[in-house]
Each structure stands twice: as structure tokens, then as C-alpha cells.
Amino acid sequence: MGAKEFVKFCKEEIVKYHNETSDERRITKSDVYMVWYCKTLQNHKALLSTKVADGMYYEMTLNGDKNEVYLDAYKKQENKRIIL
Numbered sequence: 001m002g003a004k005e006f007v008k009f010c011k012e013e014i015v016k017y018h019n020e021t022s023d024e025r026r027i028t029k030s031d032v033y034m035v036w037y038c039k040t041l042q043n044h045k046a047l048l049s050t051k052v053a054d055g056m057y058y059e060m061t062l063n064g065d066k067n068e069v070y071l072d073a074y075k076k077q078e079n080k081r082i083i084l
Contacts, residue, residue: 001044003039003044007034011048012029014058015029017058024052031050033050033051034046042064043061043062044061044064045059045060045061046059048060056074057073057076058073059074
């Protein structure tokens, strides 16, 4: 799976997950955006979020050795400013 296919797959899975588990409004792929992406050898990882103001973000990992994808869903606990 290439990078474009992986990101498209991630967005589709996040839409499914959100629409099945959230009481918020239903979303489409256009509501999901990628924050970060990396590919190392046969593995892909992406961090994504949605336009919904629910504090959720998602980590999707493709394990190329096992041909499996893992979805981790997180909720932001806090955004704290640290002055250097």
C-alpha cells in the first residue's frame, strides 16, 4: 500500500469509527485531516483529526509484516503552555 492509499484508507476508517461511536454530528472524509505521516520500511503511521470540536485525534499504524492496521483513538486532556 502506498502513502496516498494508506491516508485514504485511514480517513475512511476514522469516518466509520466516528460515525459508529460518537453522538456528535456525522462526518465525511472531507472532515478528516492528516496532522503527521511517516513511512519506515514497510510500515506507515499517521496522526489524524477531524473538524469536530470533540478533542479527539487518531493514530493509524500499518504493520507491513503482518498486513494489519491498528487504530488508536485519543482524547486531548489538556493544552498547557510552557514558557522556556
